[in-house]
Amino acid sequence: xTGTVHTVIVSKADMMRYYDPERIQGYCRTCEKYGQFWSxxxxxxxxxxxxxPWTHAxxxxxxxxxEPGSTKExxxxxxxxxxxILVNTLKHWERDGCLSVIAGHCSGCSKCTRPRGIACQVxxxxxxxxxxxxxxxxxxxxxxxxxSLHWPKSGVPDYLLTVGALLCRDQALALAWKQNExxxxxxxIHPQHHPITIQRRT
Ligand code: SF4
Numbered sequence: 001x002t003g004t005v006h007t008v009i010v011s012k013a014d015m016m017r018y019y020d021p022e023r024i025q026g027y028c029r030t031c032e033k034y035g036q037f038w039s040x041x042x043x044x045x046x047x048x049x050x051x052x053p054w055t056h057a058x059x060x061x062x063x064x065x066x067e068p069g070s071t072k073e074x075x076x077x078x079x080x081x082x083x084x085i086l087v088n089t090l091k092h093w094e095r096d097g098c099l100s101v102i103a104g105h106c107s108g109c110s111k112c113t114r115p116r117g118i119a120c121q122v123x124x125x126x127x128x129x130x131x132x133x134x135x136x137x138x139x140x141x142x143x144x145x146x147x148s149l150h151w152p153k154s155g156v157p158d159y160l161l162t163v164g165a166l167l168c169r170d171q172a173l174a175l176a177w178k179q180n181e182x183x184x185x186x187x188x189i190h191p192q193h194h195p196i197t198i199q200r201r202t
Contacts, residue, residue, distance in 0.1 A: 009059075009175065010057050018139040020136055021046065024135065036105070040129075054167035057165045062082060066157055079160050082160050109122060
């Protein structure tokens with residue numbers, strides 16, 4: 001499975017043009033993970049308002065080429081594998097002041113405590129997705145990153161696009177990250193834990 005990663009710096013104001021939590025979090029109701037992770041809807045309070053302050057983001061899109069002739073099941077496998085690669089990449093790229101927003105549900109623990117009604121035990125590891133925060137990911141990818149999602153009416157797509165972000169405290173941090181990007185893109189990825197705590201109000 002091969003893929004390419006594209007990054008672009010965007011302002012929070014630009015991202016907020018594609019923030020529509022009522023509509024986007026509404027789609028989550030059809031997901032089997034709905035309500036199963038503290039990082040996923042439904043929320044008592046807006047998760048976006050509970051994140052550390054940020055003014056800019058590195059929007060990250062990962063294009064993964066689909067194996068020709070893939071079945072639907074194989075396509076799902078490839079999507080889940082691509083999503084995990086992006087999660088590992090984003091966590092690896094975190095820095096002080098730059099918090100990752102991953103693709104999919106939180107994977108901070110092997111089993112989330114939410115189904116048992118127990119509060120998140122390791123909030124420093126909890127990461128939201130752009131969808132869970134209420135962003136229209138298709139619009140972010142197309143309008144801000146210039147990357148289109150490809151879903152043909154029949155057959156399998158040529159590629160899968162997975163999307164995440166690093167939310168940066170200020171523009172200087174985002175620019176500094178971008179200057180270092182080539183070194184980070186070539187560094188081996190060992191998912192690591194950065195102690196950035198998201199305060200949840202439950
Ligand atoms: S860190 Fe663990 S308990 Fe908290 S949301 Fe993630 S999986 Fe659930």
